[in-house]
Amino acid sequence: MKKCLWLFLAILSLLPCPGCEKKSVPKQPVKIGIDIWAGYAYAFIAREKGFFTKNGVNVELVLRDTTLETRKAYINHEIDGIFGLFSDMLMQNSEGTPARLVLVIDRSVKGDMLVGRPQFQTLRDLQGKTVGIEGINTFSHIFVLKLLENAGLQESEVKFKNINGRDVLTALEEGQIDAGHTWDPVKTAALNKGYRMLAHSGDLPGILIDGLFFRPEVIKGRPDDIRLIIKSLLEARAYAHANWDEAIALMAKAEGMPYEAMQNGVLGVKHLDLKDNVEVFRKSEDMGSLYWSFKTIVDFFITRGQMTMAPKFAEFIEPQFVMRLWQEEAQK
Structure with a gap:
């Protein structure tokens, strides 16, 4: 009798319990700081046209008026990542607030x-x-x-x-x-x-470069989300260039900018696609390369006494996500 009761209880424990299913806890949004700049305004395309949602990543774009305000939010740990300038983030990195470049968004040409x-x-x-x-x-x-x-x-x-x-x-x-x-x-x-x-x-080619940066701990803790964010942004970039008038109007509205100003701003930059990013992350001494920009900017800061020693280029960039997306594209 006892043996039958034990067997019955064992079987019962294996059956699903109504109302006891383990509910998945939704992830907190990845908060990314962004300011008023046409170069990376297509991030709003990724939000408004549903590219973040389609790729299953929860993103909150935190808009500020200026780069200084956005950087302050990053320093104060109010955001996880930031759309920022290569030179500013390099300086910030040397001052003890680490950031890693995961995607080059644009180069200012006449912006x-x-x-x-x-x-x-x-x-x-x-x-x-x-x-x-x-x-x-x-x-x-x-x-x-x-x-x-x-x-x-x-x-x-x-x-x-x-x-x-x-x-x-x-x-x-x-x-x-x-x-x-x-x-x-x-x-x-x-x-x-x-x-x-x-x-x-x-x-001055190579001096004004914008990118997407994240904290090292965010990259380590949420690598899949970072990859999907980059994928979403690249899809939004392609959408913006294929649907020009709609995209300019949407980005202008999101940043509170006149249509003409947004259009002129976008025309004043070169938006890098996935292939461009693969090439730019490769170490090269060529003028205008990311490494050349890194050296030029570091030399400037060291000469002016703002840096005591040159940081390591490999510790400031994180190309793994771009490279993985490139491999995925090649396998299609």
């Missing part, structure tokens, strides 16, 4: 400009003048200093004023500066008002 008063003809006309830059020892500072250096002007020959890129037109109108580094929507508005383009990012 960034140094705009000045109508009477200026060349960069040489800025000698003794006041130039607006967004922060000291930032991507903006590097960009302007390199432009001036190529024009034969030394840093001491120009006065600098810390002006947010979105405030450059206002600062020009108020007489605070004579020229300033900016991008859309301010770039288009300044040109429409008669201010002159003195230089653009195409004059």
Whole structure:
């Protein structure tokens, strides 16, 4: 009798219990900081057109007005990843807030400009003048200093004023500066008002690069999500280029930017696809390569005393996800 009871209980324990099924706990969203910049605005295409959802990854895009605000959120651990500038994240990495580049989003070709008063003809006309830059020892500072250096002007020959890129037109109108580094929507508005383009990012290939960065612990803990995020973004990029008018309108609305400014901003960058990323992650000494950009930017920071030693290139990039997606494409 006891043996039968034991057998009955053993069988019963194997049967499913109504209401006792183990429920899967939904993952917390991967929070990615993004600011007002046309170059990586197609992340909003990935959200609005359902590419993140289609690929089964929960993503929250956290929008801020400026790169400084987004970086602050990253430093304060309010977000898991960030769309950011290669140079800024490299500097931030050296200051103790680690980040790894997983995808190169764009290179600024004409997206960034140094705009000045109508009477200026060349960069040489800025000698003794006041130039607006967004922060000291930032991507903006590097960009302007390199432009001036190529024009034969030394840093001491120009006065600098810390002006947010979105405030450059206002600062020009108020007489605070004579020229300033900016991008859309301010770039288009300044040109429409008669201010002159003195230089653009195409004059300095490889200096202004945007990418997607994540914390090392996020990469280690959620590698599948990172891969699916990258896949979704690349699909959104392709969709945006195939459905131009719809995409520009959607991105402009998401970033609170006029259609013309968004379109000019997107036309001012080169969006890298999967093949481009595979090539750019390869170590190369060629001008404009990611490694060349890394060395150029590190040399700048070391010369100015902002870095005491050069970081290792291999410890700043994380190409595994791009390479795996490339292999998956090759097997199709």
